[in-house]
Amino acid sequence: MAAQRRRKAPWRDRRGQFSWFKTATLVGCAAPASVVAFWLVTHQLGGRPVKATLLWLGLWTVRFILLALAITPFSQALAWPGLTVIRRMVGVTAAVYALAHLTLYVIDENLRLGFVAGEILRRFYLTIGFVALLGLAALAVTSFDAAVRRLGRGWTRLHRLAYPIAVLALLHFFIQSKAAVGEPTVMAGLFLWLMAWRALPVGWRGRLWVWPALALASGLGTAAIEFAWYAIATGIDPWRVLAANETLRFGLRPAHWVTLVTLGLGFALAVGRAARAPMPVIRPRRA
Ligand code: HEM
Numbered sequence: 001m002a003a004q005r006r007r008k009a010p011w012r013d014r015r016g017q018f019s020w021f022k023t024a025t026l027v028g029c030a031a032p033a034s035v036v037a038f039w040l041v042t043h044q045l046g047g048r049p050v051k052a053t054l055l056w057l058g059l060w061t062v063r064f065i066l067l068a069l070a071i072t073p074f075s076q077a078l079a080w081p082g083l084t085v086i087r088r089m090v091g092v093t094a095a096v097y098a099l100a101h102l103t104l105y106v107i108d109e110n111l112r113l114g115f116v117a118g119e120i121l122r123r124f125y126l127t128i129g130f131v132a133l134l135g136l137a138a139l140a141v142t143s144f145d146a147a148v149r150r151l152g153r154g155w156t157r158l159h160r161l162a163y164p165i166a167v168l169a170l171l172h173f174f175i176q177s178k179a180a181v182g183e184p185t186v187m188a189g190l191f192l193w194l195m196a197w198r199a200l201p202v203g204w205r206g207r208l209w210v211w212p213a214l215a216l217a218s219g220l221g222t223a224a225i226e227f228a229w230y231a232i233a234t235g236i237d238p239w240r241v242l243a244a245n246e247t248l249r250f251g252l253r254p255a256h257w258v259t260l261v262t263l264g265l266g267f268a269l270a271v272g273r274a275a276r277a278p279m280p281v282i283r284p285r286r287a
Helices: 002-008 020-041 049-077 081-108 113-122 124-141 145-151 153-159 162-177 182-199 210-233 238-246 254-276
Strands: none
Touching: 020 049, 020 081, 049 081, 049 162, 049 182, 049 254, 081 113, 081 124, 113 124, 124 153, 124 162, 145 153, 162 182, 162 210, 182 210, 182 254, 210 238, 210 254
C-alpha cells in the first residue's frame, strides 16, 4: 500500500522513481500561484487584493487549459511520446486554478453564496465560466488511472470535452474583458493554431512547410476573430480595428503576436524533431 502511494506521488514516474521532468512541471504549475501568494502577503496587489488574485488565477486557468491541449500535438510533432506524462498534471492544475478563482470570487462577494448563485444564473459570462469549471472538474476527477480503466472508450469521448470547455473559457475571458480584448484574442488565436494542427491530415504533420502555413493561417484567423468580436459585441468600427493590422504604428496587434509566436513554436518543434531523429548509420565501404 505504502509502495503504491509512493508510486502515485506526482514527482515519480510509473515505476515509482524520482522524475526530474515531472518535478519541474510540478514546480511550473505551482509557480503562478506562489507568485501571486507572495504579492498578496507583501501587499503588492493594490486596493482590492482578492479581486487582483482572482483575475490572475483566471488568466492562468486559461493558459493552463491551452498548455494541456498543446501537449498531445507537441508530443506528436516532436515524435516524443514521453511528453504526455505531464498532460494529467497540467489539466488538473487548470481545474485547481479555476476552483480557486471561483472561491476567491465568493470571498470577494463576502461569502454571500445565495447572491453568487443568483449572479451565476443572471450573468451570461458567469454562467459559461461556471459550466467550464464543472467541465474541468469532471475531466480532473476522471483523469486518474482507475477512472481511465473504468470508463473504457467513454473516457476518450468524455475528455474530448476539453475543446468546448476551452471555447467557453475563452468566451468568458472575452466577455469580461469588454473592449480591451488583446490577451483573449491572442489566446483564441493560439487555440485556433492548435485546432488547425489537429485538423491536418496525419501525413502532413511532419512536413516543414506546414509550420509557416499554419502560422499565417492562425494570424489571419486571429484578425478575423478580433473583427468578429468588435462587430458583434462593441460599438467600435471593426473595419478600423482590422485596418490597424496593416501597420506597426500601433505596436504589435494580436494577429501579429499569434503569427510570430506560432512561427517561433513551429521552428522550435521542427528543430526539436530533427534533433530527436536517430542518426543515420553510415557503414564503411568495403575496399
Ligand atoms: C474554467 C473556468 C474559468 C476560467 C478559465 C476563467 C477565466 C477568467 C479570466 C481569464 C478572467 C479575466 C482575468 C483578467 O482580466 O486578467 C476572469 C474574470 C472573472 N471571472 Fe472567471 N473564469 C472561469 C470561471 C469563473 C467562474 C465559475 C466564476 C464565478 C462564478 C468566474 C468569475 C469571474 C469574475 C467575477 C471575473 C472578473 C470580472 C470583472 O473584472 O469584473 N469565473 N475569469
